[in-house]
Amino acid sequence: xxxxxxxxxxxxxxxxxxxxxxxxxxxxxxxxxxxxxxxxxxxxxxxxxxxxxxxxxxxxxxxxxxxxxxxxxxxxxxxxxxxxxxxxxxxxxxxxxxxxxxxxxxxxxxxxxxxxxxxxxxxxxxxxxxxxxxxxxxxxxxxxxxxxxxxxxxxxxxxxxxxxxxxxxxxxxxxxxxxxxxxxxxxxxxxxxxxxxxxxxxxxxxxxxxxxxxxxxxxxxxxxxxxxxxxxxxxxxxxxxxxxxxxxxxxxxxxxxxxxxxxxxxxxxxxxxxxxxxxxxxxxxxxxxxxxxxxxxxxxxxxxxxxxxxxxxxxxxxxxxxxxxxxxxxxxxxxxxxxxxxxxx
Ligand code: TLP
Numbered sequence: 001x002x003x004x005x006x007x008x009x010x011x012x013x014x015x016x017x018x019x020x021x022x023x024x025x026x027x028x029x030x031x032x033x034x035x036x037x038x039x040x041x042x043x044x045x046x047x048x049x050x051x052x053x054x055x056x057x058x059x060x061x062x063x064x065x066x067x068x069x070x071x072x073x074x075x076x077x078x079x080x081x082x083x084x085x086x087x088x089x090x091x092x093x094x095x096x097x098x099x100x101x102x103x104x105x106x107x108x109x110x111x112x113x114x115x116x117x118x119x120x121x122x123x124x125x126x127x128x129x130x131x132x133x134x135x136x137x138x139x140x141x142x143x144x145x146x147x148x149x150x151x152x153x154x155x156x157x158x159x160x161x162x163x164x165x166x167x168x169x170x171x172x173x174x175x176x177x178x179x180x181x182x183x184x185x186x187x188x189x190x191x192x193x194x195x196x197x198x199x200x201x202x203x204x205x206x207x208x209x210x211x212x213x214x215x216x217x218x219x220x221x222x223x224x225x226x227x228x229x230x231x232x233x234x235x236x237x238x239x240x241x242x243x244x245x246x247x248x249x250x251x252x253x254x255x256x257x258x259x260x261x262x263x264x265x266x267x268x269x270x271x272x273x274x275x276x277x278x279x280x281x282x283x284x285x286x287x288x289x290x291x292x293x294x295x296x297x298x299x300x301x302x303x304x305x306x307x308x309x310x311x312x313x314x315x316x317x318x319x320x321x322x323x324x325x326x327x328x329x330x331x332x333x334x335x336x337x338x339x340x341x342x343x344x345x
């Protein structure tokens with residue numbers, strides 16, 4: 001059996017259908033706006049998000065950074081969760097490249113920020129203070145166990161943002177997982193947002209790429225920021241061809257990944273040594289209970305010997321993600337491998 005790679009859904013390889021579409025994609029110079037496949041992808045993405053326009057970008061990280069650069073000036077502040085990916089895992093790009101200050105608020109276990117905390121964090125108009133410009137939410141929330149933020153909550157944050165003249169950006173790297181889990185259309189989850197980034201490259205299996213969506217004016221500014229960051233790609237229609245399949249068909253099957261993640265979480269809950277956190281979508285997070293006979297380093301090594309890769313984020317515990325390439329046989333093998341390793345410890 002091939003290695004079963006559950007470290008992330010970023011490891012997904014393009015499907016055979018994607019490879020075929022990539023091989024015959026029509027391309028042009030996208031910096032001239034002449035790549036028909038990218039243009040088609042951007043049009044479809046904007047439609048799916050219910051926004052006026054969209055921009056194909058190389059990664060979720062760049063999409064979030066561009067959004068921050070467009071919403072904020074140097075010295076401005078963004079209200080963001082302390083467990084949010086753009087704060088924790090994007091190399092401090094907002095500070096390094098945008099001079100943007102993160103005003104972090106405690107993320108609740110369900111990935112939300114308390115409305116009263118947000119309200120309390122908005123700066124008064126005072127020469128001593130930075131200017132609060134933006135609120136940033138993440139959906140699904142990676143560190144908060146893949147939880148899905150609902151349209152009602154996001155609407156309330158949007159109302160708060162508007163009342164204070166702030167923008168709302170959503171890091172929707174796994175937005176379609178959230179939409180699937182909640183049984184709603186993705187656009188309902190971003191209706192209150194000014195901008196959203198979603199990734200084609202994670203559970204949707206495209207090899208590269210994310211899409212940033214917003215108003216025409218926002219995307220015009222985003223285009224300049226993308227160029228500045230060196231993200232103006234040329235004949236990248238070969239990538240967008242996979243992105244179109246990601247968006248059209250791969251968004252429809254994420255429920256399967258969630259069901260397998262649920263089965264994995266249930267099986268892990270039966271193992272005495274482990275504490276398994278709530279599972280919502282395709283992310284399963286767990287850690288060893290106090291006094292367990294084994295630690296993450298040993299578990300990862302023993303699982304690897306059995307052909308299964310999982311990841312360990314120190315104090316954050318261990319993580320296994322299901323995705324297109326994890327079928328029922330792979331899931332069965334994984335559960336048996338966990339049982340074998342933990343029962344022999
Ligand atoms: N997440 C990766 C790692 O960076 C941790 C993963 O394996 O989960 N937003 C969210 C919520 C993400 O989870 C990620 C990637 C990104 C943005 C960044 O996307 P890329 O990798 O395309 O820059």
